[in-house]
Amino acid sequence: MSKKEEAEYEEYESLKNSKFKQQKLPGWRPVPSMGRTLVIYFGFGIIFVGLGVLILLFSNNIVEYNEDYCKDQSAKSCIIEFNITKKMEPSIMVYYKIDGFYQNHRRYMKSKSDKQLEGKDISEEEAEVCEPVITNEQMGKDKSIDKKDLVGKDISIPCGLMAKSFFNDTFIFKYINDTNVTVNETNIARKSDKEKYKNVNLSRQWINLEENEHFMVWMKPSPLPNFKKLWGRIETQLDANTTIKVEIENNYNVSSLISPNATKHLIITTVNNFGGKNTFLAIGCLILGGVCLILGIIFFIGFKLAAKKEK
Numbered sequence: 001m002s003k004k005e006e007a008e009y010e011e012y013e014s015l016k017n018s019k020f021k022q023q024k025l026p027g028w029r030p031v032p033s034m035g036r037t038l039v040i041y042f043g044f045g046i047i048f049v050g051l052g053v054l055i056l057l058f059s060n061n062i063v064e065y066n067e068d069y070c071k072d073q074s075a076k077s078c079i080i081e082f083n084i085t086k087k088m089e090p091s092i093m094v095y096y097k098i099d100g101f102y103q104n105h106r107r108y109m110k111s112k113s114d115k116q117l118e119g120k121d122i123s124e125e126e127a128e129v130c131e132p133v134i135t136n137e138q139m140g141k142d143k144s145i146d147k148k149d150l151v152g153k154d155i156s157i158p159c160g161l162m163a164k165s166f167f168n169d170t171f172i173f174k175y176i177n178d179t180n181v182t183v184n185e186t187n188i189a190r191k192s193d194k195e196k197y198k199n200v201n202l203s204r205q206w207i208n209l210e211e212n213e214h215f216m217v218w219m220k221p222s223p224l225p226n227f228k229k230l231w232g233r234i235e236t237q238l239d240a241n242t243t244i245k246v247e248i249e250n251n252y253n254v255s256s257l258i259s260p261n262a263t264k265h266l267i268i269t270t271v272n273n274f275g276g277k278n279t280f281l282a283i284g285c286l287i288l289g290g291v292c293l294i295l296g297i298i299f300f301i302g303f304k305l306a307a308k309k310e311k
Contacts, residue, residue, distance in 0.1 A: 056286075088234075093269050119197075145207065156206065162251070168230070183232040227256070
């Protein structure tokens with residue numbers, strides 16, 4: 001056996017007989033005492049209750065207005081009004097909200113081509129992932145972005161149920177005197193999405209994948225049937241005792257969705273460091289903190305009763 005082989009063999013033997021291999025490393029097993037248990041329960045209880053109260057206070061300071069609109073789906077347009085009773089500081093988020101639409105439906109979520117959204121042509125076989133909406137005819141599109149005729153039997157760009165259900169209502173915000181309120185509709189999508197979406201061929205696609213951020217936002221499926229998605233931002237202050245009217249082009253027919261009871265809402269809201277209005281998170285923290293405190297009290301009482309019995 002050569003010196004190199006001997007050295008390798010000795011190293012192998014030393015590793016084989018190491019404390020780690022033989023499970024002889026020193027170990028530590030926590031043995032919780034009653035005092036430590038109470039500190040943990042009361043500590044977490046106080047932390048979560050405090051966090052819940054803090055989130056609730058921040059949430060209550062948010063100014064939010066929510067209006068459902070175009071209940072008559074046959075109407076081509078409608079107008080709603082927001083009566084601003086409390087001053088709203090920018091940035092003011094504009095969301096559209098849909099209730100009763102299950103974007104988490106398995107078939108719905110699978111009906112898209114990631115390869116196509118990344119700017120690559122796909123074959124007819126690859127387009128089967130978009131079932132049941134593959135062709136321009138099935139998508140209901142006959143004109144491309146650059147106004148050229150689309151061939152009905154061609155693979156739609158993009159294809160799939162998610163793309164077909166794209167939310168396309170439009171909103172024009174104005175003061176009551178018809179002065180426009182500017183809504184910034186850029187930078188509403190995530191940076192990763194803006195880097196992901198690429199055009200395949202503008203003469204063959206019905207939407208500009210690289211520039212339409214509303215489409216990027218829509219293609220992020222919601223896990224819940226009632227969801228809201230960012231439409232834009234109002235970057236000017238809205239004073240109290242003013243009225244904002246919104247002229248809506250009613251293109252999106254919710255009666256054709258999976259749920260027959262789906263409704264549409266428009267929301268304008270201020271935000272803070274915790275995001276938008278979110279009482280659910282605050283209530284969740286309060287409940288969790290309350291449970292920890294109750295368990296701490298139960299353990300403490302049980303410990304005292306057991307100590308008395310021992311005496």
